[in-house]
Amino acid sequence: MDRKYFIGVDIGGTNVRVVFATDSEFLLKIIRPTQKKGSETTLINQIIEMIELGLSTLQIQKEEVFGVGTSSAGPFVDRGTRIWTPNISGDGNDWKDVPYLIPLQEYFGLQCKYGLANDCVSSVKAEHLFGAGQGFSNLVYVTISTGIGGGIIVNGHLLEGKSKNAGHIGHLIVKKDGPLCGCGQHGCIESIASGKSILRRAKEQGIIVKDGTELTTKKVFDLYREGNPKAKTLIHETIEYLGIMFSDIISLTDPEIIIIGGSVFMNNKDILLPRIIAYISEHSFRQIAEGVKFVPSELKDFVGDLAGLSLIFPPSVIQRWQNLKPWKHKIRIIKN
Secondary structure, three states: OOOOEEEEEEEOOOEEEEEEEOOOOEEEEEEEEOOOOOOOOHHHHHHHHHHHHHHHHHOOOHHHEEEEEEEEOOOEEOOOOEEOOOOOOOOOOOOOOEEOHHHHHHHHOOOOEEEEEEHHHHHHHHHHHHOOOOOOOOEEEEEEOOOEEEEEEEOOEEOOOOOOOOOOHHHOEOOOOOOEOOOOOEOEOHHHHOHHHHHHHHHHOOOOOOOOOOOOHHHHHHHHHOOOHHHHHHHHHHHHHHHHHHHHHHHHHOOOEEEEEOHHHHOOHHHHHHHHHHHHHHHOOHHHHOOOEEEEOOOHHHHHHHHHHHOOOOHHHHHHHHHHOHHHOOOOEEEO
16 A cells, blocks of 8 residues: 555644645644643553544545654653653653653554654754755754754754754753753753743742733733833843853854744744844854854744654655645644
8 A cells, every 4th residue: 555644743741733744735733732641651542543533534544654753842761762751741640751652653563654853853854854944954943932942953964862862952051050940950041041931030030010910921021122121131131041052052063054933032033033143243152153044933833743744754755845835835723
């Protein structure tokens, strides 16, 4: 039977997304809240149920599936076959780690192609193939959102590491004895400059909204734009720490381009991007940093849909998608 269909899975702490595609188009996207109650097989059982729903909806046999690529919050354990993430494991359950690849292989068989990578690692792959990273061999993708993460490509090679955990940029330490991070370290950039951490710091510093409504990360940036002195100080400090992180990334990876995504950055790139670039020009290793491009994500909200697929697409399909750009067309969505 001809294996002509592709499945991409995006596992987040809030939602699981499963997309179905051919060599030229998206067929379907299914979105469900991530299940976190029950045994440690709950998550993989949920994903297989979503896959079965998609296959039956599209009248596809599982033997027709070429591959399943998965983009997931990490880190991974057991040589990358099991998932452990604070956003899922331990959040209302006692899971130590979640089995993933082996049950998937048992369902589809060994002739199916499998890919599993950290969400930011697979995102740098997607941007490299289909977005702002096209034409570059040395690039870094950084997301600044609820958390902070990254993916790295050097000389055309995706860096994964011994357990597929390379690129955990959010856990670079930028402040000695800084805030406690979810990973157990102190002073990680994620504990200072992620959306969640910006909000925490704002509350600690007594920043409030005049109308008495609840403070959010968005409102902190709104206050910055209004000229609120405390908000301006907090955001400028945040940019300085992000600058330290980006300077470290440049020294470690020697990239041609750094692509930045994530909701906190994309919604406030007018504030963040020029100031990050200015910091790098003044404080980084000039001979390495010179010429490095900083650009926003080109794929934006589509990066999650393409991340898992980018791990399994064969070269002929990659080329076809580069030409057709199917993600720019409307996708049928099932939510339940």
